[in-house]
Amino acid sequence: MSLRALFGFGPARGHRDSPVLLTDSLCLRAPRLEDQSAWSLLRQESRDFLQPWEPRWPDDHLSRSAFKRRIRWANTETSAGRAYAFLIFRRNPDTLVGGITVSNVRRAPSRSASLGYWIGERHARHGHMRGAVEAVTDFAFDTLDLIRLEAACLEDNAASRALLERCGFSEEGIVRGYLEVNGTVRDHVLYSRLAVNARS
Secondary structure (H helix, E strand, O other), rough: OEEEEEEOOOOOOOOEOOOOOEEOOEEEEOOOHHHHHHHHHHHHHHHHHHHHHHOOOOOOOOOOOHHHHEEEEEEHHOOOOEEEEEEEEOOOOOOOEEEEEEEEOOOOOOEEEEEEEEOOOOOOOOHHHHHHHHHHHHHHHHHHHEEEEEEEEEEHHHHHHHHHHHOOOOEEEEEEEEEEEEEEEEEEEEEEEEEOOOOO
């Protein structure tokens, strides 16, 4: 898979945009205000598919004002080097399929971060998320110079666990009370992947 990282400027003056990651079939970039309609539609139609694995959605989850807050958060966190939020688009045709975020970026001596992602139901099981995870992992190691990337998922989320294992992540164990999911605090399985030279 070929991968290029392009840097630009975000919609708010003075805020550095997240990199744009291009693979042969995908474009990963920061959310923009004009993405709100497609984002809300995809999330709404995938609600039953996504909700068992995510924190409970607030009442205004799909609103334009909530999406604006997401953009402001993404700009602020990227400018500070703490997180990088991407929407995932299939390049041909240009179609939103999901989202992926590198968050909680820690610099030396830890040099690690957390990975989170979601995909619309009609785009699942087509290889899009595997391509996105691999692209973001390369970005984390090659561009951010991290040595460790973590991801956590529910024990019964077989699809997410299989995805992480296919992308070279290794299971480390159970993290108790890791995250509130759909209104209930749940244990999660922690996975990690290390940069090739992490042990050298």
